[in-house]
Amino acid sequence: MPRPPLPRPEALPARFSDPALARVGEKVAAGERLSFDDGLALFRTPDLLGLGGLANAVREARHGNLGYYNVNRYLNPTNLCWVDCGLCAWARKPGVEGGYTMAIREAVAEAAAGWHDGITEIHVVGGLHPTLPYDYYTGLLRALRERFPGVHLKAWTMVELDWIARVGRKELVETILDLKAAGMDSCPGGGAEIFARRVRDIVCTNKIDGERWLEAARLCHVNGVQTNVTMLYGHFETDEERVDHLVRIRELQDETGGFLGFIPLAFHPEGTPFAHLPASSGLLDLKVIAAARLLLDNLDHVKAYWVQIGEKFAPVALHFGADDLVGTVTEETITHAAGAKTEAGLGRLEMERLIRSAGREPFERDAFYERVVRDPSGRVLRANRHDFVPGTAASGAPAAQEAPPLPLHPGLDTVVASS
Numbered sequence: 001m002p003r004p005p006l007p008r009p010e011a012l013p014a015r016f017s018d019p020a021l022a023r024v025g026e027k028v029a030a031g032e033r034l035s036f037d038d039g040l041a042l043f044r045t046p047d048l049l050g051l052g053g054l055a056n057a058v059r060e061a062r063h064g065n066l067g068y069y070n071v072n073r074y075l076n077p078t079n080l081c082w083v084d085c086g087l088c089a090w091a092r093k094p095g096v097e098g099g100y101t102m103a104i105r106e107a108v109a110e111a112a113a114g115w116h117d118g119i120t121e122i123h124v125v126g127g128l129h130p131t132l133p134y135d136y137y138t139g140l141l142r143a144l145r146e147r148f149p150g151v152h153l154k155a156w157t158m159v160e161l162d163w164i165a166r167v168g169r170k171e172l173v174e175t176i177l178d179l180k181a182a183g184m185d186s187c188p189g190g191g192a193e194i195f196a197r198r199v200r201d202i203v204c205t206n207k208i209d210g211e212r213w214l215e216a217a218r219l220c221h222v223n224g225v226q227t228n229v230t231m232l233y234g235h236f237e238t239d240e241e242r243v244d245h246l247v248r249i250r251e252l253q254d255e256t257g258g259f260l261g262f263i264p265l266a267f268h269p270e271g272t273p274f275a276h277l278p279a280s281s282g283l284l285d286l287k288v289i290a291a292a293r294l295l296l297d298n299l300d301h302v303k304a305y306w307v308q309i310g311e312k313f314a315p316v317a318l319h320f321g322a323d324d325l326v327g328t329v330t331e332e333t334i335t336h337a338a339g340a341k342t343e344a345g346l347g348r349l350e351m352e353r354l355i356r357s358a359g360r361e362p363f364e365r366d367a368f369y370e371r372v373v374r375d376p377s378g379r380v381l382r383a384n385r386h387d388f389v390p391g392t393a394a395s396g397a398p399a400a401q402e403a404p405p406l407p408l409h410p411g412l413d414t415v416v417a418s419s
């Protein structure tokens with residue numbers, strides 16, 4: 001990866017109230033990589049404005065005044081999951097009220113709902129369903145690809161990839177190649193949580209360990225599938241465990257260059273066994289974003305997930321190192337199950353308003369961070385290196401009338417909603 005541009009000297013904070021942060025500031029100004037101990041200094045500094053100013057200078061050197069977002073739709077084909085993570089308020093065990101599983105046909109119809117805003121990406125994640133067959137996962141991707149050609153399919157976390165491989169009794173690499181052939185364009189970054197075993201034993205003891213998560217990401221990257229990466233913070237982790245998590249991401253990025261962006265996820269305790277914990281503070285939200293921007297010198301994008309930190313706070317994050325507010329996320333349910341008070345999705349113009357409120361210039365990006373081209377009515381003309389014909393599903397047309405009929409997938413279309 002080419003060396004990132006150095007921050008302009010005049011953009012750096014003129015002074016720091018914390019000598020430890022001042023020393024980190026000298027390294028940032030010189031373009032030197034930050035050490036583990038520097039990472040600790042970032043999390044422990046009382047000089048929040050100095051930290052934010054430093055991260056902002058680095059962010060502006062990379063992205064100028066742009067604030068990225070995309071128009072995406074979430075699709076959660078099932079919330080049934082056997083893993084039983086303490087951190088999760090969303091999943092259900094089979095037989096428990098509120099559980100569901102969509103047949104492929106239902107999932108495609110769900111993805112088509114609310115298509116008016118010309119969605120350019122579908123973000124697919126779900127629970128680790130105990131009985132769905134391997135062909136369900138490849139079949140769903142094929143059906144989505146068939147119905148929404150040119151729409152980017154960001155599907156299955158590293159945790160799900162590992163499970164799908166186990167379901168199919170296949171090697172992980174073979175599974176990744178099968179899913180890629182079926183239409184998987186990239187992967188979301190969920191399930192990373194905190195890589196340290198001590199923390200995983202508290203919040204997600206049955207989930208794959210940090211090493212397996214990183215191995216799955218490595219296999220995706222070397223096989224041409226880019227992924228995102230997250231960190232769930234604000235529960236039981238220490239500063240050292242946060243820095244360890246970020247440094248491990250940086251090491252893998254040095255090796256593969258396959259991470260598209262980093263998304264810090266604030267833990268929402270409501271509805272979990274840890275409901276007694278306070279929600280993360282705004283101070284911590286900003287520190288994590290700024291520290292990530294400074295430590296992850298080989299990742300282009302640090303995102304502020306407005307669903308989790310709130311619409312009032314997300315624009316502030318665009319001045320603390322973040323360059324991207326993620327997406328419109330139509331029908332977000334996972335964080336809302338844990339008490340998020342934000343809307344379940346925002347419109348394209350509302351996202352632009354949020355970014356402008358921070359004094360940034362909105363940039364509607366596609367999956368490759370290239371500009372989405374729309375006509376004056378908002379229909380997509382070009383996205384994801386694909387030219388759209390007006391009136392097709394991804395161009396913003398009302399898909400229910402104009403898109404091709406739903407494909408039939410015998411056998412897998414008989415999976416019915418379950419409770």
Ligand code: SF4
Pocket residue numbers: 081082083084085087088089090091126127128159204207
């Ligand atoms: S966090 Fe994921 S793996 Fe864990 S219980 Fe929830 S859906 Fe299942």
